[in-house]
Amino acid sequence: xxxxxxxxxxxxxxxxxxxxxxxxxxxxxxxxxxxxxxxxxxxxxxxxxxxxxxxxxxxxxxxxxxxxxxxxxxxxxxxxxxxxxxxxxxxxxxxxxxxxxxxxxxxxxxxxxxxxxxxxxxxxxxxxxxxxxxxxxxxxxxxxxxxxxxxxxxxxxxxxxxxxxxxxxxxxxxxxxxxxxxxxxxxxxxxxxxxxxxxxxxxxxxxxxxxxxxxxxxxxxxxxxxxxxxxxxxxxxxxxxxxxxxxxxxxx
Amino acid sequence: xxxxxxxxxxxxxxxxxxxxxxxxxxxxxxxxxxxxxxxxxxxxxxxxxxxxxxxxxxxxxxxxxxxxxxxxxxxxxxxxxxxxxxxxxxxxxxxxxxxxxxxxxxxxxxxxxxxxxxxxxxxxxxxxxxxxxxxxxxxxxxxxxxxxxxxxxxxxxxxxxxxxxxxxxxxxxxxxxxxxxxxxxxxxxxxxxxxxxxxxxxxxxxxxxxxxxxxxxxxxxxxxxxxxxxxxxxxxxxxxxxxxxxxxxxxx
Numbered sequence: 001x002x003x004x005x006x007x008x009x010x011x012x013x014x015x016x017x018x019x020x021x022x023x024x025x026x027x028x029x030x031x032x033x034x035x036x037x038x039x040x041x042x043x044x045x046x047x048x049x050x051x052x053x054x055x056x057x058x059x060x061x062x063x064x065x066x067x068x069x070x071x072x073x074x075x076x077x078x079x080x081x082x083x084x085x086x087x088x089x090x091x092x093x094x095x096x097x098x099x100x101x102x103x104x105x106x107x108x109x110x111x112x113x114x115x116x117x118x119x120x121x122x123x124x125x126x127x128x129x130x131x132x133x134x135x136x137x138x139x140x141x142x143x144x145x146x147x148x149x150x151x152x153x154x155x156x157x158x159x160x161x162x163x164x165x166x167x168x169x170x171x172x173x174x175x176x177x178x179x180x181x182x183x184x185x186x187x188x189x190x191x192x193x194x195x196x197x198x199x200x201x202x203x204x205x206x207x208x209x210x211x212x213x214x215x216x217x218x219x220x221x222x223x224x225x226x227x228x229x230x231x232x233x234x235x236x237x238x239x240x241x242x243x244x245x246x247x248x249x250x251x252x
Numbered sequence: 253x254x255x256x257x258x259x260x261x262x263x264x265x266x267x268x269x270x271x272x273x274x275x276x277x278x279x280x281x282x283x284x285x286x287x288x289x290x291x292x293x294x295x296x297x298x299x300x301x302x303x304x305x306x307x308x309x310x311x312x313x314x315x316x317x318x319x320x321x322x323x324x325x326x327x328x329x330x331x332x333x334x335x336x337x338x339x340x341x342x343x344x345x346x347x348x349x350x351x352x353x354x355x356x357x358x359x360x361x362x363x364x365x366x367x368x369x370x371x372x373x374x375x376x377x378x379x380x381x382x383x384x385x386x387x388x389x390x391x392x393x394x395x396x397x398x399x400x401x402x403x404x405x406x407x408x409x410x411x412x413x414x415x416x417x418x419x420x421x422x423x424x425x426x427x428x429x430x431x432x433x434x435x436x437x438x439x440x441x442x443x444x445x446x447x448x449x450x451x452x453x454x455x456x457x458x459x460x461x462x463x464x465x466x467x468x469x470x471x472x473x474x475x476x477x478x479x480x481x482x483x484x485x486x487x488x489x490x491x492x493x494x495x496x497x498x499x500x501x502x503x504x
Contacts (some may be wrong), residue, residue, distance in 0.1 A: 002476050046283075091343075094478075095478070095481045098475065098476075098477055098478065098481055099475065099477070099485070100483065102473055105473065107410050119380070135474060137477065137478055138475035138477060139474070139475070140475065142397075144479065162477060179308060179492065181492060181496070212379075220488075221491065221495065222391070223350065223351065223352055223390035223392065224254050224353070224391060224393070225388060225389065225392050226346075226347070226350065229290070229343055229347045229350055229351065229484055232481055232484040232485055233351070233484055233487075233488030234486075234488075236484070236485030236488050236489055237287055237488055237489065237492055239473065240431065240433060240473075240489055240492075
């Protein structure tokens with residue numbers, strides 16, 4: 001945890017917050033705070049800042065918060081992901097938030113098993129703490145927006161223009177000759193929507209549907225990766241390509 | 253599993269192999285092979301090829317193998333990794349093999365807890381099947397070489413020139429202004445040795461030691477990632493940079 005995230009409702013008008021949960025335990029046992037210590041904080045979907053430990057009472061920590069007045073921008077990438085096995089999805093939530101995605105759009109596909117949708121892993125009470133864990137790791141405050149779609153065709157034809165308006169669209173395809181670093185610079189300054197298919201790949205129909213709706217195929221060389229490894233690798237490459245295309249290789 | 257890997261000793265002089273383990277179960281239940289089916293195979297650290305199912309007897313599958321006569325090249329990257337928590341290391345083995353590394357050099361560091369070394373996760377009988385799982389996923393045959401080092405200073409001063417002779421050396425450093433895509437192209441054609449520190453980072457002494465031995469610092473933008481996410485992201489970026497520097501963006 002490199003940032004303690006707070007809900008806006010937790011902070012008093014005077015800028016104080018009293019915590020008695022895992023965040024307090026983390027400050028006391030891992031960070032080893034004492035009265036007067038400074039910790040990095042953030043408001044969920046809001047500003048970052050720093051806080052002074054105003055008091056400790058057993059396992060309870062009271063912070064006095066100061067925010068920097070600037071909300072970090074939403075990450076410039078969105079992910080359209082064919083729903084993986086629950087075990088894989090569980091592992092992905094925190095990593096996706098840490099890598100930085102604005103939206104996580106989960107969808108059905110021909111090679112997605114129907115029962116993958118009947119899991120608590122897709123319930124907000126389950127995944128929200130994992131997304132927050134990822135944000136606290138990477139010092140971001142912007143919670144990814146999550147939506148789950150049962151029909152790929154409806155999603156692509158009816159919903160995507162609203163969910164990812166104006167984005168450059170790329171789809172992972174092991175056979176594609178171009179890489180994400182080739183395609184993204186052709187759309188400088190635009191958000192990027194990255195589509196990642198199921199373990200067995202998109203069906204021919206699905207690939208054609210995506211291509212017809214503007215998705216350009218990008219490969220990753222000859223190595224076929226597991227969905228979770230591929231998502232992390234592709235998001236890293238997409239961020240890198242986006243930053244290069246924006247002409248700002250390493251912003252602060 | 254996209255490739256069934258065989259030990260050289262399992263294949264008869266006549267090119268036949270009889271399997272009754274997980275590989276047989278995978279062929280029968282996931283691939284749904286019958287007599288005459290073709291499957292992709294590989295020899296551990298050797299050639300790839302294809303096999304014909306010559307016979308099925310209950311849970312036992314006999315394959316007739318034909319190899320292509322070419323051993324795939326060792327991946328051009330090596331990883332020097334400060335030993336992470338056993339839980340994280342367990343998750344990493346298969347992913348590292350799938351992403352492609354020639355060597356996995358695990359080391360102690362100031363911020364590595366000593367008891368991380370006392371785990372079965374570092375024993376060859378534990379990690380070898382996981383490395384093979386990763387190779388079978390990505391269709392490679394080259395098993396990463398693994399070594400574990402208790403003293404970073406000895407490793408860097410005495411062993412590294414032998415373990416990674418002639419490699420370009422880069423170290424992940426969140427604060428570095430350059431990216432791996434900036435540094436690797438300055439060393440075209442050379443193998444790349446990527447050093448990734450512990451969760452808390454290298455100590456100042458360790459970072460200086462690495463810098464003195466030729467490691468150039470590379471950043472990944474402002475987001476701090478968990479060790480396993482960072483390894484996957486950095487290896488993906490390093491492969492991409494290496495391929496670009498080699499002037500061959502997407503080899504077959």
